[in-house]
Amino acid sequence: MTVTYTFDVFMSLDGFGSVSRGWGGYWGKQGPELLAHRLALYNQEQWMVLGAHTYRAFAQMLAESSGESEVHDAWVTRMRHLPAIVVSNTLDEPLDWPDATLARGDAVEVVARLKEESSVPLRSHGSLSMNRALMKAGLVDRVQVTLFPVITGETGTEPIFGGAADFDLELLEQRTLDGRTQQLIYRPSLHA
Numbered sequence: 001m002t003v004t005y006t007f008d009v010f011m012s013l014d015g016f017g018s019v020s021r022g023w024g025g026y027w028g029k030q031g032p033e034l035l036a037h038r039l040a041l042y043n044q045e046q047w048m049v050l051g052a053h054t055y056r057a058f059a060q061m062l063a064e065s066s067g068e069s070e071v072h073d074a075w076v077t078r079m080r081h082l083p084a085i086v087v088s089n090t091l092d093e094p095l096d097w098p099d100a101t102l103a104r105g106d107a108v109e110v111v112a113r114l115k116e117e118s119s120v121p122l123r124s125h126g127s128l129s130m131n132r133a134l135m136k137a138g139l140v141d142r143v144q145v146t147l148f149p150v151i152t153g154e155t156g157t158e159p160i161f162g163g164a165a166d167f168d169l170e171l172l173e174q175r176t177l178d179g180r181t182q183q184l185i186y187r188p189s190l191h192a
Helices: 032-042 052-064 074-080 107-117 128-136
Strands: 005-012 016-019 047-051 084-087 100-103 122-125 142-148 156-159 167-177 181-190
Touching (some): 032 074, 032 167, 047 052, 047 107, 052 128, 084 107, 107 122, 128 181, 142 167
Parallel strands (some): 005 122, 005 142, 047 122, 084 100
Antiparallel strands (some): 005 016, 016 156, 142 181
């Protein structure tokens, strides 16, 4: 029996994962309920799975930020201390992540093996291109979208599902956080 793999992503209403300027992290819409919910999610036993680009971005943000920055929110600190697999053919060890292992090879093969061998769920925050490939291969069990109430038509970068295959989504769970931010959890299936 394989474990559950969750693709966890933050997104603006118009489908972007980040912005080029002017908004800040969480698009300035984080609140206490969102932050507490994120910490509860990451307090569960699980393995993180990151692609090279997301790993580099997290490592750079953490290195360049002060202790007051939202990069050091409790859930981010907890995420960074979970055991992690970084899938990359370009990085070298040691990794700047407390409990990270480098996995070389194709992400689809690595994650298929992890799903069979792991005794705890797998979660990936970000790692867009890797997770689009994993979805297409049928390895993503849950897509968890945290939808922030903003439209970033002029400044949005990194379209979350840009270049992805077509998928049908079954809504498994929904919740509103801080009266404005939506968390939607779906089971994806490749559209025939």
